Amino acid sequence: MQPPLRLDPAALMGEIAAFQRKLAAGMDNLKHQLEPEYANTPRELVYREDKLSVWRMKGQGKPTATTPTLIVYALVNTVWMTDLQEDRSMVRNLLEQGEDVYLLDWGYPDAADRWLTLDDYINGYLDRCVDAVRKSAGVEAINLLGICQGGTFSLCYTATHGEKVKNLITMVTPVDFKTPDNMLSSWSQHLDVDLFVDTMGNIPAELLNWVYLTLKPVRLNQQKYVGLVDILDNPKELQNFLRMERWIFDSPDQAGEAFREFIKEFYQQNKLIKGDLIIGGKPVDLGMITQPVLNIFAEQDHLVPPDASRALEKHVGSTDYTQIAFKGGHIGIYVSGRAQREVPPAIHQWLSTRN
Amino acid sequence: MADQASDFLKDYQAMAQQSWDAWTRYLQQQTASAGPFGAGAAAFTPAGTSDDLMARSMAALKGYGDWLQGAVSSGMGQGPADWQQSLQSLFSTLGGQPFAHAFASIDSEAAKSFGQIWQSWMQANPQGMPGMKFDVEHMAAFGYTRERQRLQQALAAAMQDYLEWSGKYQSLIQRANNEGFERLQLKIAELTESSKQVESLKALYDLWVDAAEEAYAKIALSEEFRHAYGEMVNAQGRMRRLQQQQLDAFCRDMGMPTRNEVTSLGKRMHELRREVRGQRPAQEGDEVAALRAEVAALKRQLAGKAETAKPAEKKAPSRSGKRAMDEALDVRHPKASSVAARKTVARGVKRK
Secondary structure, three states, X not given: OXXXXXXXXXXXXXXXXXXXXXXXXXXXXXXXXXXXXXXXXXXXXXXXXXXXXXXXXXXXXXXXXXXOEEEEOOOOOOHHHHHOEOOEOHHHHHHHOOOOEEEEEOOOOOHHHOOOOHXXXXXXXXXXXXXXXXXXXXXXXXXXXXXXXXXXXXHHHHHHOHHHEEEEEEEOOOOOOXXXXXXXXXXXXXXXXXXXXXXXXXXXXXXXXXXXXXOOHHXXXXXXXXXHHHHOOOHHHHHHHHHHHHHHHOOOOEOXXXXXXXXXXXXXXXXXXXXXXXXXXXXXXXXXXXXXXEEEEEOOOOOOOHHHHHOHXXXXXXXXXXXXXXXXXXOHHHHOXXXXXXXXXXXXXXXXXXX | OHHHHHHHHHHHHHHHHHHHHHHHHHHHHXXXXXXXXXXXXXXXXXXXXHHHHHHHHOHHHHHHHHHHHHHHHOOOOOOOOOHHHHHHHXXXXXOOOHHHHHHHOOOOOOOOOHHHHHHHHHHHOOOOOOOOHHHHHHOOOOOOOHHHHHHHHHHHHXXXXXXXXHHHHHHHHHHHHHHHHHHHHHHHHHHHOOOOOEOOHHHHHHHHXXXXXXXXXXXXXXXXXXXXXXXXXXXXXXXHHHHHHHHHHHHHHOOOOOHHHHHHHHHHHHHHHHHHHHHHXXXXXXXXXXXXXXXXXXXXXXXXXXXXXXXXXXXXXXXHHHHHHHHHHHHHOHHHHHHHHHHHHHHHHHHO
């Protein structure tokens, strides 16, 4: 039987020295880095209201799809994850496939937005954004592509404004908020969210980022940066890393009231699947969604466990339901190399038979 | 041989220490020159800005550096026999809490430990509470300053409550730390039955990260953790609310708008906005209904004229009347308006 640790002192010395060398050399590279840019795919403004904007994304050629697709991102983080960098852009990939892509950028709420409710977001802002896209494209109904919390919003919207939605795509979207492996849900169960919002007002992004980091504290807060040392001497990789850091931490605060409602109604009471959710006086019944639905989730998602998304199949009213399990995590589903090869083509293929 | 090994270990530790010190010095140089206004501006720099932020950014690497340093100090790799003892020594060197360090380094302004707030508060109120400490909450309040004393007492009680829950939370983190170490030992022990070996500190570190995260995930999903977590956050909230009340009172005394007042104004403005927006579709609907009624009235009027007028006197609808009708119909539906107008005119001609 051999010993499990074969740590040769000379090799260890070499390892430490190599680490120190890489770090010292890399620090100079860190000094000269500019703020990394996103892909910045050409776009034109279609609609603006308060702090939100709707952009029509422009590809090399004209879109071949006749129905536009509006991407609805979560309120946490920004929609630019879908257009992160030139070679890792879901938006560019969809444009290349011929889709007509619009993005909803929610903007950065401040104290003036403290009282925005889910009704304001879903029946107000989102509805007017959908109308703007319908008008821009000259169609009666559009495709919605909702991501994470934006997927949950899209489900609520489609259930209550179905006539304006032709096809619905949800990506890493929580539907059942109380699966046993949902750590965020577990932590929110004993939270006095009224007290929390009453005393915090808007919920600072920095606080939420801290919560996300504590889902995997050592991996996300330490191991990741140890790995950074290995790429400090590679300008391209370093830029990619810093770009991702920019996206992760450049997050909007959360409007207090909407946060209160989302935690209470969804995380604590799981009303979306219980069928007793009411937003702005409108009952939200997933059974009312009869449009074709494509549900894509990530198998290694630590923020939205796969089962939280899989639950949609059981509750949605559509008879045309497709589910895709992606091998990756919550973010990898947009930016990994495999995601570029697999996800946009799958979306395009699914849409092309339904537009 | 023993002396040779001992010398080697000394050199080895000295080299690691030197390189680590050099890197720390380098970092300090970077942060010292990081301010755009140079060293002279230090007096105007808020505490905990550039140096502090740089230190926070580098905390993760510092944590890993501590790991490497700990491995060297623990004599890891010096004796092949008792790897468990070496591991124990490594964890002792790291203060037994490498996992807790990962938490400490993500402390931020928004998520600042309330322990710090408590300390600041105590420092800011030294005269009011000499020797009272937490017993202040049990002191009967009376006299002119009764209400303020009650608020102070409530705040002291809330802080005490928070510290208790925070302690429970920290003890769970410590448990995750211990169980992570136990899992690491199990993972290493499992290697003895396979042909795999850990051959570098990085590989050992990665194995520890896996073990620590597994242990943490198990605890973090437990009912005990969710309860402690929720109560700790709630205790923070209660404390924050009382602090805000105190601050509001201070602002009122100074003639400054309070957070409460601004929040109330924001709420009223938002409600007003919602009300206005809510009325808009109804108003638009009312306008359409009014226009329809007007069109219907015009039609009736035209039809009535057609019935009563003599054939010789019958004319096509006046230009002004027709335009009014067309415009009204245009509002409703442009296509329908033209059709309706044509039909109306055609009827008039036929009757002629």
